[in-house]
Structure formats: C-alpha cells, structure tokens
Amino acid sequence: MKEHVPHPDLPPPISNVGVIGWLRSNLFSSWLNTGLTLLASYLIYLSVPPLIDWAFLRADWFGDSRDACNSGGACWVFVNVRFDQFMYGLYPAAGYWRINLAFGLLVLLAIPLFIERFNHKGLLAAAILFLYPVIAFQLFAGGSFGLEPVETTKWGGLTLTLILSGVGIVASLPIGIILALGRRSEMPIVKSVSVVFIEFWRGVPLITVLFMASVMLPLFLAEGSHFDKLLRAMIGIVLFQSAYMAEVVRGGLAAIPKGQYEAAEALGLNYWKSMGLIILPQALKLVIPGIVNTFIALFKDTTLVLIIGLFDLLGMVQTAITDSNWLGFSIEGYVFAALIFWIFCFSMSRYSQALERKLHTGHAR
C-alpha cells in the first residue's frame, strides 16, 4: 500500500505579487485597460496642476479687503474676512463662546463613547441624547443664567447646519425604526397609519414641506400664537427624513431570515425583546450604508432652509457673495462651502465603514 504524501505549499508566481504584479493586473491587464489608464493619466495632468496653482500657489490668504487679492489666484481673503459669519451666522460676536462651548462640550462628552474600556456607555449616550440638548439650547438661546437672549432668526452659518442636521439625525432614526416596525406590524390600524405616514412624507418634496411649515402653518394657528420658525423647519425635516429612514430600516428587517424571528419566539422572548435584542441589531447593522446615506442626504438637504429665510452655511455664503465689496468671488465662497460639506459627509461615510467592519461577526445563518 502506497503512503499518501501531502503536496508542499509553493510560493505564488512572481507576476502575481508585488508592485509590478499589481500594476500589471490592475492598470495594464489588457489593451483597453492600458488605453483607459493612459487617458485617465492625461486628464489628471490637464486638470490637477492648474487647480493646485489656483487654489494654493497663486492664492492670496491674508488681508482685509479685495485689494489684497491681486495675484490672479484664489482670493481666500474673502473667506477669511467672512469666516465668523460662515460659522456663526448673525449670532452676536460677544456670544460666539457660547456656541463654541456647546460644541466643545458635545465633543468632550462623545469621546468616552469611542473608548473601548469605558463601561458606562449606555448612561453617557442617554445623557447626550436627553440632557445635552437642554444644555445646548440654554447656551444657544440664552435668556437664563444671565445669558443674553438670542433669537433663533439670528442663528446661522455652519452652526445652524449642524443644529438642523444633528436634530434631524438623532430624531429621524428612532422615529424611522418605529415606523418601519409599524409597517411590518400585523395589526391593521398600526400598519395603515404607518403606510399612510411614510407614503405621504415620501411623496412630497422637502421644499414643499418647508414652505408649508413656514408659510401655511401659521395661517392655521390661533392669532398671536408664536411658533418658532426654526422649530417648524426642524419638525418638517425630521418627519420628512424619518419616512425615508423607515424604508431603509424596513429593508433591513425584511432581510432577516424568518428563522431568527422563530428562534427568538421559541425561546420565549416577547415582541419588543425579540425586536430589540435579536432582529433590530442585525437589521440595522445590515443597513448601515443605507442609514448613513440618508444621514448624508439629510445633512445636505438642510441647505434648503434658505428658501424660508433661515441662513445656514450655504445661505451665509450666498449672502456674502452678493456683498458689493466682494463681488466676483463667488467661486471661492462656493468652494469653501463645498469643502466644509464634503469634510462632514466624508467623515460620516468613513465612520460608517469603520462601524461595519467593527460589527462584522462573520457570515452565518
């Protein structure tokens, strides 16, 4: 009888590994691929050097009027001079520290959430969700603790963008989850209410919602009753986005195999426990890309509040470029606004990818 000798492991062929292997298999694998590689290189050569030249090499950075901009490159002086307004809107300069404090506090509070060994994450998260908004609102609006009151109409710039999107993100996820569960419910009334809500809000454009909130709603309210415009816009955004969120979450719920529901039931878990412990953690994990996509869309959609007279970052930039002292620098303004939006959206995207990797526990059924 012949003994079986296992075949030894051999190193892979040289052409498959290393820099040359990578180049060959990714950039020059065929004639078409080679052609596309060359074309792309040419396009990069055409566009990137002039851009760097304009934005950095020939740009003017410091000064206090348009006279400082004479080198023909980008005039960052404009952004520099208007920076405070882009960040804080029309908020009184003496109160900037209040906004800084509020956001600084949020960052400080959030840091422990990212520390692996910190044990009271749930408690802290609850504090951030329920206690922090109260503190932040006191700081922003003032009127108590000896703080000068500042009307919400003066809130603006990036501050307003962050407030609107922060509230939108934090409120639309739980409402969306409830709606998604409602839509999958076996109770006919719960189900139809959810369906009608979702389909209504998904069916109207956000601009219409904001117009309704700002122009129509006051007509229906009692004479003299005051209902803050910013609050109305916030509610509009939250209801609108939660309808989208509901559909994203529903997609995740539908992807969970029936066996998971059955196993949870068979172990004696009731509806809320099986949803909260078994189904939702898996469903939400599955749809992280969709959820973050909705968050990013929401973040950018907040710019629409411009049409009802609230001035977010983009609104402030647009006001600034119509200033007669700075005519002709709209490109710099828009590039700056785009850069800020991109930084936030890209961070969200990267965070979601990191989260997906962290929560990945291997495929299983």
Place this chain on the structure above:
Amino acid sequence: MAETETARDPNTLSEDVVIEINGMHKWYGEFHVLKDINLTVRRGERIVICGPSGSGKSTMIRCINRLEEHQRGQIIVDGTELTDDIKHIDQVRKEVGMVFQHFNLFPHLSVLENCCLAPIWVRKMPRREAEEVAMQYLEKVKIPEQAQKYPGQLSGGQQQRVAIARSLCMNPNIMLFDEPTSALDPEMIKEVLDTMVELAESGMTMLCVTHEMGFAKTVANRVIFMDGGEIIEENEPETFFNHPRHDRTKLFLSQILTH
C-alpha cells in the same frame, strides 16, 4: 445504556402526561395541513416522527410551541392550553425548547451570549448565574472552548450543538427537534446525534422530527408515521420497523432504508 433500557420499557414510564393533543386541525389558507391529530406524550417519553416531506410532521411539532397556530381542537402542554392568550403562549414557550433544521443561532451574538440571552431576559436570571449555567451546558455538548466565538466561525455540527445548549439553558421540560441533522454534512451528523442520545438518557421528554432511523431504533419509545397531514401509524420502534401495519408505512420504510 442500562438506564435507557429501563426508561424504554413502557411500564416504567410515569403516568404524568405532558403534552395532550385532541382532535387538532390546521389549515394554511384553503389547504388542510393537519387533520384530526390526537397525541398523548408522557413525561420522559422520546418520540420520533417521520414521514415524507409535506406530510405535516414539522407543522405538527411547531404547533406545540405555537410557532404555528391551530384552528380546531386542543393542545395542552404541561397543563397550559394553547389559545390566543399571549400569557399562555409565553408560559408554554418557557417550558418547551426547540432545535431547528438551520440552527437559527443569533449571528450577532457570541456563543455564550446566545445561550445567556433568554435566561437573562425571560427568566430574569442574573448575568453571572446565566453565564455559569450556559458554560455548564456548553460543556455538556462538549464545546466550552468555543464560548467566545461567533456562530459564523463554527462548523454546522458545532452550531447545532450550541443551539441544543441554548435551548437547554432555559431548563425546559420538553425538547422539540425539527429535523436537527438534515442540514448537516454527513461527518457532522454523528456528533449531534450523540448529544441527543445523551440528552435522552438524562430523561428529557423529546419529540424529534427526523429521518435518522438508527436514532429512532436506539432511543425512541415510540415512532409516529405521518402522511398527508394525518398520523397513519404509531408504535414501539421494534414493531414499527419490523412489522409495519400500513402499506404506506411499508413503502416509506422501504424507500428510506434501502438505497
């Protein structure tokens, strides 16, 4: 094995009835899946249910913990009748463990967390105690070293053993097995069957839907044959395999026992 032999002797079985099904019917829409099911299970009994696919055998055991609803007749589990009353359903599910064909472990939780979850949230057991109990059962199914892994990192046979341990952690009186080895690779069937035999020897009341006739012969007190939503024949394994009464049973046995 001596213990099994005595337990298999019908005279030594307790008279204590744990499951009683009287004239139970079930429909899926227009389709009459279960027809006049009558079954009495005594404590410590081990019943194997077999039959061709679509015969309603899975549906029947799924009615016992109300994963499926029956429309007529009566199911009484450990003194609690299954009705629409959610309290009764929860009560029964606490006492009845179930093992599924596709394991249905929770992939986002570690093996240990899979086992602890129900004792903590349903039985209100303190976490530390639940973990001790879980480790005890994981040792019983011979995979304590996998406790920190996720289900996706285990083989099919290991996953099914975890699923058995997970059910046992709730300390059930009755265990239902719904084709526990059908989704497994052949070399993994034995490890799961060994676990089930051990469980049988400890005196657990078991209802198994399975095609493992070897298991039926060594472990069962009674074998039930179902076809077309009805119980066609039930008997002790010896008689069932050697002297089946019905032609349909003979045909089925000839099909699964000879290849």
